[in-house]
Amino acid sequence: MNILGIALLVFQVQRASISGTVTKPGSNEPLPGATAILRPASAESPLPARSSQLTAERAQFQSAQNSRIRLAITEDDGRFTVGDIEPGDYRLLVQSPLYGGVAYGQRRPDGPGAILTIKAGQALADLKISMAPTGTIAGRVTGRGGEPLAYARVQALRFGYQEGKLNLTATQITTTDDRGEYRLFWLSSGRYVVVASAAAPVWQAAQTSTWPCGPAVLKSTLKP
Numbered sequence: 633m634n635i636l637g638i639a640l641l642v643f644q645v646q647r648a649s650i651s652g653t654v655t656k657p658g659s660n661e662p663l664p665g666a667t668a669i670l671r672p673a674s675a676e677s678p679l680p681a682r683s684s685q686l687t688a689e690r691a692q693f694q695s696a697q698n699s700r701i702r703l704a705i706t707e708d709d710g711r712f713t714v715g716d717i718e719p720g721d722y723r724l725l726v727q728s729p730l731y732g733g734v735a736y737g738q739r740r741p742d743g744p745g746a747i748l749t750i751k752a753g754q755a756l757a758d759l760k761i762s763m764a765p766t767g768t769i770a771g772r773v774t775g776r777g778g779e780p781l782a783y784a785r786v787q788a789l790r791f792g793y794q795e796g797k798l799n800l801t802a803t804q805i806t807t808t809d810d811r812g813e814y815r816l817f818w819l820s821s822g823r824y825v826v827v828a829s830a831a832a833p834v835w836q837a838a839q840t841s842t843w844p845c846g847p848a849v850l851k852s853t854l855k856p
Contacts, residue, residue: 644750651713652759654706662710666728670702673721719752731763732818741820769816773828780812789825790817
């Protein structure tokens with residue numbers, strides 16, 4: 633075997649794999665068709681974009697991190713296997729069209745999840761991820777005359793801390809249909825501020841807020 637062949641063999645041996653099972657919320661029933669996403673824990677570049685050189689470096693860093701992202705779809709038994717993993721620190725996320733997203737080792741809703749330290753050649757098995765129960769906010773947006781406001785932008789906002797400051801952050805965004813109705817899916821338990829806005833005419837509403845163009849009424853219900 634030549635040197636190139638030996639190098640390729642060593643490279644392949646260094647790759648790792650993980651496997652596990654995804655279940656539906658509050659049960660041991662397997663969840664098929666969910667997407668397991670393994671991404672580097674340092675996926676966001678720490679470099680500040682204060683110059684064109686640093687911007688280019690950050691872009692290169694982000695591209696390198698993206699190339700290490702691995703995906704797998706859960707089978708009928710809820711199991712998944714992710715292979716061809718370079719050694720390093722990762723976070724494991726699961727996305728489902730039925731139940732939204734959750735992170736492995738997540739301690740609180742919308743939390744970052746645990747870091748998996750994967751070593752060269754390691755086969756990390758039997759990871760267990762249970763999807764979190766979620767709710768839906770549904771309602772209708774109307775104008776001051778009671779007419780439905782179609783294609784308005786509706787956001788579900790939550791209070792959270794960023795760099796030590798309390799801010800409102802959008803967790804879900806949607807638009808109303810031609811009847812002014814909307815549904816915000818996959819919301820974890822908690823309190824939300826629902827805000828609607830439209831470009832023409834210019835108006836905004838957050839429940840009972842009144843603006844120069846008149847109040848817009850939000851009628852919402854929370855469903856588990």
